[in-house]
Amino acid sequence: MTLPPQPDMRSSTAMKPKSTSPLNMKPMKAIAYDHYGSLEALKIRDIDKPKVNADEVLVRVRAAGLHIGDCFSVRGAPFVMRIATGLLKPKCGVPGFDFAGEVEVVGDKVTQFQPGDEVFGASNGTCAEYVGVASDDLALKPECLTFEQAAAVPTSALAALHALRDVATVQPGQKVLINGASGGVGTFAVQIAKSFGAEVTGVCSTTNVDMVRSLGADDVIDYTQEDFTQAGPMYDLIFDNVENRPLSDCRSALKPSGMLVLRLSKEGIGEAENLIRIVATEALRVDGPENATLGSEQIPDGPLKGAAMRSVASEYVKSDPEAAAQWAQRYANEDYAVSVIEEVGDRWAERDPVKAVSWLEELPEGRGQSVGLSSAFGDWEDRDLAAATEYLSAMSESPQRDSAISGFSRGYAWQDPLVAIAWALDISDPALRQESVTRAGQVFFRRDPSSAREWLNSSGLPAEAQEAILNTGERRG
Numbered sequence: 196m197t198l199p200p201q202p203d204m205r206s207s208t209a210m211k212p213k214s215t216s217p218l219n220m221k222p223m224k225a226i227a228y229d230h231y232g233s234l235e236a237l238k239i240r241d242i243d244k245p246k247v248n249a250d251e252v253l254v255r256v257r258a259a260g261l262h263i264g265d266c267f268s269v270r271g272a273p274f275v276m277r278i279a280t281g282l283l284k285p286k287c288g289v290p291g292f293d294f295a296g297e298v299e300v301v302g303d304k305v306t307q308f309q310p311g312d313e314v315f316g317a318s319n320g321t322c323a324e325y326v327g328v329a330s331d332d333l334a335l336k337p338e339c340l341t342f343e344q345a346a347a348v349p350t351s352a353l354a355a356l357h358a359l360r361d362v363a364t365v366q367p368g369q370k371v372l373i374n375g376a377s378g379g380v381g382t383f384a385v386q387i388a389k390s391f392g393a394e395v396t397g398v399c400s401t402t403n404v405d406m407v408r409s410l411g412a413d414d415v416i417d418y419t420q421e422d423f424t425q426a427g428p429m430y431d432l433i434f435d436n437v438e439n440r441p442l443s444d445c446r447s448a449l450k451p452s453g454m455l456v457l458r459l460s461k462e463g464i465g466e467a468e469n470l471i472r473i474v475a476t477e478a479l480r481v482d483g484p485e486n487a488t489l490g491s492e493q494i495p496d497g498p499l500k501g502a503a504m505r506s507v508a509s510e511y512v513k514s515d516p517e518a519a520a521q522w523a524q525r526y527a528n529e530d531y532a533v534s535v536i537e538e539v540g541d542r543w544a545e546r547d548p549v550k551a552v553s554w555l556e557e558l559p560e561g562r563g564q565s566v567g568l569s570s571a572f573g574d575w576e577d578r579d580l581a582a583a584t585e586y587l588s589a590m591s592e593s594p595q596r597d598s599a600i601s602g603f604s605r606g607y608a609w610q611d612p613l614v615a616i617a618w619a620l621d622i623s624d625p626a627l628r629q630e631s632v633t634r635a636g637q638v639f640f641r642r643d644p645s646s647a648r649e650w651l652n653s654s655g656l657p658a659e660a661q662e663a664i665l666n667t668g669e670r671r672g
């Protein structure tokens with residue numbers, strides 16, 4: 196049954212000032228700039244008040260929030276920012292993305308707001324008396340927040356929420372590390388991760404340690420005193436807002452199935468890769484996986500092609516691991532296949548490590564196979580030792596044996612550090628052997644310091660390795 200139209204004061208266009216009202220055409224004061232450059236070029240002047248379309252709202256700005264992205268958009272650097280802000284000169288010419296204020300005019304199709312509502316949200320050019328904003332980018336301001344407090348929230352909090360809820364899907368009990376915990380994004384990330392029930396470690400400088408702890412962090416690492424990547428495989432998730440450490444260092448602080456989420460905003464290439472990922476994900480939705488793969492193949496060789504191919508494949512891994520396995524086999528010799536091989540291997544290894552290992556053994560020899568084997572054997576924690584021993588023993592001729600043992604000793608160290616160390620000592624490559632023994636030794640130290648100290652004294656390890664084990668053991672033990 197269709198109901199007759201109901202009189203609704205909120206949606207009645209007769210009650211609202213229209214978007215074409217002369218009110219919208221009057222000038223307003225704004226902080227403005229015509230060219231990219233220094234912050235000194237910003238001037239207060241009169242510009243036209245924004246016109247609002249049918250699905251938009253005109254808000255009188257009571258407070259605007261600024262963050263590091265506003266410096267980028269005024270300076271026009273990093274250059275890749277200009278894809279959004281205008282290539283040769285600024286499209287908007289008024290800084291500011293975040294605001295809080297009062298609704299003055301609502302477009303004809305807007306039903307959820309009315310003049311007088313106190314709101315906050317994100318738009319372009321918020322350092323002005325008025326801002327026009329799509330009604331979807333706006334929310335009612337909670338009464339407990341001042342306009343200034345509300346204006347500090349939108350972009351930074353959404354960046355943190357998107358990373359933790361949508362990308363990483365943080366679960367209760369997970370161990371989460373936030374690098375850059377005292378910054379715009381990080382302060383929200385600490386609180387959001389805690390609200391999801393995670394055990395949170397924040398990384399910041401000495402002066403901000405107490406502040407980050409007061410936000411709810413269970414543990415705080417002062418980056419001037421301690422390097423979070425040296426703590427061993429501790430975290431289910433690292434959310435990195437700083438990106439000052441190589442990926443390989445971050446990986447060593449992650450559990451075998453852990454996830455690293457980057458903001459990817461410092462380097463231009465990082466931004467471009469982000470865009471490519473979005474395009475590839477959209478192509479995947481519209482064209483399907485095979486066509487999205489073919490489209491990504493057309494991109495010239497380089498990091499952007501890698502980003503597109505990885506995005507397509509990682510969707511495969513989520514929706515159809517068998518198809519992802521075939522994809523990984525097809526591109527096994529390419530650098531961009533390495534993370535996919537690892538992901539497929541991990542996924543199977545969680546349920547059935549034997550299946551994962553036999554699939555990985557079938558792959559062409561190369562970095563993908565060795566990273567995959569290391570990662571799959573890393574999942575052997577809590578599993579049948581006899582099966583692992585049989586596999587590793589049968590690999591005596593395999594060039595991937597060292598990687599496999601290294602992965603196994605990493606995962607199994609949490610089960611039985613002495614067994615892990617015994618295997619690690621069997622690695623033929625001296626550097627990998629020392630790294631693996633040191634890592635397993637650190638776990639041993641954290642679990643049973645007195646037996647570990649006894650073992651260390653008679654281990655015959657080089658002094659440097661002994662010191663590394665002792666240092667980590669004493670700090671975290």
Ligand SMILES: NC(=O)c1ccc[n+]([C@@H]2O[C@H](COP(=O)([O-])OP(=O)(O)OC[C@H]3O[C@@H](n4cnc5c(N)ncnc54)[C@H](OP(=O)(O)O)[C@@H]3O)[C@@H](O)[C@H]2O)c1
Nearest residue numbers: 262350351354375376377378379380399400403418458460
């Ligand atoms: N804010 C946003 O809305 C937003 C949105 C999208 C993307 N982003 C991007 O996300 C990143 C973070 O933005 P933000 O607004 O949070 O920046 P921010 O407010 O400048 O914070 C920077 C953080 O990095 C930490 N830091 C600095 N040097 C460090 C080091 N050597 N080791 C570890 N931590 C270090 C700082 O800690 P101390 O202050 O304690 O030294 C602080 O916690 C930026 O790349 C930005 O472009 C931001």
